[in-house]
Amino acid sequence: MELSPSAHVDTFCRDRLPPFDLWPQLHFDLPELRYPERLNCAAALLDDAVARWGADRPCLLTPTDSWTYGDLLRRANQVARVLTEDFAVRPGNRVLLRGPNNPWLVAAWFGVMKAGCVAVTTMPLLRAVELAQLCEISLPAVAVCDHRYLEELQVADAPDMRIVAYGGGAPDDLAARCAAKEATFQNVDTAADDVALIGFTSGTTGRPKATLHFHRDVLANADTFSRHVLKPRPDDVFTGTPPLAFTFGLGGLVVFPLHAGAASLLLEQATPDQLADHVADHGVTVLFTAPTAYRAIMAAGKADRLAKLRRCASAGEALPAQVWEDFRTATGLRIIDGIGATEMLHVFISAADDDIRPGSTGRPVPGYRARVVDEAGEPVPDGEPGLLAVTGPTGCRYLDDPRQETYVKEGWNITGDTYVRDADGYFWYVARSDDMIVSSGYNIAGPEVEKALVVHPHVEDCAVVGVPDERRGMIVKAYVVLKPGLTGGVTTVKELQDHVKRTIAPYKYPRAIEFVADLPRTSNGKLQRAELRSRAVGAAG
Template sequence: MDPKTSAHLDSFSREHLPPPDQWPELLFDLPELNYPARLNCAAELLDRTADRFGPDRPAFRTPHGGVWSYGELRDRVDRIAHVLTSDLGVVPGNRVLLRGPTTPHLAACWLAVLKAGAIAVTVLAQQRSVELATICSIARVSHALCDIRAIDDLVKAQVPGLRITTYGGDAPDDLLRLAEAERGPYRPVDTAADDVALIAFTSGTTGRPKGCMHFHRDVLAIADTFSRHVLRPTPDDVFAGSPPLGFTFGLGGLVVFPLRAGASSLLLEQSGPVQLLPALAAHRVSVLFTAPTAYRVMLDHVDEHDLTALRRCVSAGENLPVATWRSWYERTGLRIINGIGATELLHIFISAADDAIRPGTTGVPVPGWQARVVDGEGRQVPDGEPGLLAVRGPIGCRYLADERQRDYVAHGWNITGDTYVRDPDGYFRYVARADDMIISSGYNIAGPEVEDALLRHPAVAEAAVVGRADELRGRIVVAYVVLREGAELSADELRTYMKGELAPHKCPRVVEFLPALPRTATGKLQRFRLRDEFSGCGTSDPEMLRDE
């Protein structure tokens, strides 16, 4: 990044990028990735798309039948951008926190912040005051746009100097009321392609969250790689899903991808599996983004709803068990597009669609990306051997002033922290998170493999497997299980079933039943909580000691 070309008057983000020698190698091999030096991604996603497809096309849909056209969305975004710069004093490069449930207003605020040359820091509506204070401190946030219904924790965070503007209320200084003033079109700030556009924070499930800085060109790159080449949306598609906009999986799937394609998106405040199915049917949704757990839960009710418009189902956020993939395909005839992405890399970089799908694998590198499996020294390991997943492409990890940059980037590659195997046919198969491998009596046991076997039992709705310290074996396999509603199953019955599915050393020695598994607000399983908080007595199986 050349500071002389940056449009940012507030240079904080540029000054706190990691040094260039700690960046991964970036690839721009596809012609569509050759972006101009000056680029404002909000203008590209909204203004250029409205110009191409016309202002009357639907852009955002609401659960109750409301529709914002591209022309209406552009008008609302321009009005908010005027308020930001003229009334609130936001200058290019300022960090603006965005907080609220998933609504067209939140998405419009995100576009307005970027159009004004500021940096969007979108957080989850579920995050509490301590988490919000930490994020604001790390990113030096100066302004916040917050849904009036989500204001309490933000006020409680007591962030020094933070100017909070609410929307959705009836106060005279409400953002939407200020935006009623007629000021005409807003000219987007002429940002550089490598000006920071957003700071996305990692989930923070194990320690201090990391701020991942992404450029204006990065926002378009996720649409021009995964969406363009794997998802392949059309302007007539209707997108929907469960991930919130504070989660980059949701930001891409519900805002960036549909806008880049001239399509529309149904934005749901309530998007759990119970709410998703009727919404998919009522609004004729054709492209769905959600997590493996949601697909699993929806299986019990999928026959009750008309899903004939649905043609694309995308899964990410955690490993997709092959049992879930097969069950969904058998019930719907739809092949789930599995994928792995990361907040550090903004969205999905390994995936496959249609006839290229191999159930049980994640897929192949998305066009524009490269991937390989390496050992601890960065050397590529032979096909069929497990190692660390290393990837590189048009986007790379750039932590905001964080020493952990050296852990994520090595030898020019992004090291994701996942253990993978590359099959001889080039497909990448997930094994486990690198820190979730269980070593028991000298055996390496991948928790996801055991979970997949548990999920094949018809009574099991959810399952998670972790290791627990054991004096004799070092660690033992512990299974936490959530049963389907109305199902009855004992630990002994489940262990007997597992002995027919896996080698004895992989079978759980302890089975514990829970009403629900601990998850983050984005739906990711919190295995560390199972290891640390749920280590009860369980029900072990001494007979298994003799099976080996």
């Protein structure tokens, strides 16, 4: 395997790619995946869109503002000039981005791409110690930060990183600097396999894992999942809750709409019922969010506010069949479920429309291949659980990390999920591999117990983890959020335990139940079971 000649002057990322023999298999089966050797994804997504659709086409919307494609192109070009002229960044330098979902964050991301640099988009609520760790791994030269989120970044231990703020109106902030720049920029002639972004995985324990993605990878997810499953239209308006720091959000709120000539409504924050109101008020037609939000919208009585939607996508955690059915009954819409990974950049198994089987994640997205394997990497028979293995045009490339050997085996990306494939090629989620609870010799999948609990009329939300137990090795413990107005007690515990025993195999019932006000989740709605496991172990100790 050989890489194309790089446009990067700073070769930090290319120097830290895994050895070729640890790469996953890559294949480009579809004609649209055969990208040219020289490719800048900003040019393909933004410059080409303006050339095709015109500068006046609506592009980025907020509850109070609207940018056209021409506005975004102009500001992205100016950001690229600020980076290269005011901060002397060179192709290959990393640029850290920090802020909530808004147009200036998107402009900064495109400016980084145009300058041939590498975007390191971070969660806006990360604290200084977390930011320092990400900076230690990625060594950014510059940080572009929303003025409201400067404090933690300024005290993070990153002495060689310069910071430019935006949104505060300071005389030297990003907007002021951009206003003084010409609105044109000669895009750096990057290779298709030059690194475009570093994505940090969520939920990792220990040192964060940094995934390296190329310019062609950014387009590949649009030319697979978006093109063949989501099927957006130029007149669509996208919105959703995942932050742009998550690749689910980057794809669903930036890459996919711009690839189709559509518009995107960016929300800095929104509760589920506020999200439903924004959908109605702004004519949103494509929604990206987590199963929890779909359930909460129904619970808030806001399902009727989704009348203009034609597409709903869900990822981040498994979509229970009951939530899918309830949502279909309430809205007439069929949620498009999918599984993706930061290592793969976006969704690689999914289904839409008549191909959906409620409760199943779907089948491999065109362009990808998937199978279920045992610990030795050998395929298991249909109907038996095993590890999910995937290949396609994207794949795991950790930045200088020995865990590459764990994620990629024999050329396959081993995602860490336990799945069952049926005889028709549909994939059914069982659990994260580390969510399997072994109790008295029985393998119990935490999410399966959650699915049983969440349909009880008293349960608003729940999470299930394994807790060490001297007698059984582990026991099943459930953290339960009750519906408003209800209180937990011995009677409620017994009722929920009996309900689980009636719903699934009796040995899977939660022997311990703790009632809580809320559950720890990431900003894109993903349940943080690792935190609950730590909490449970601490309580047991």
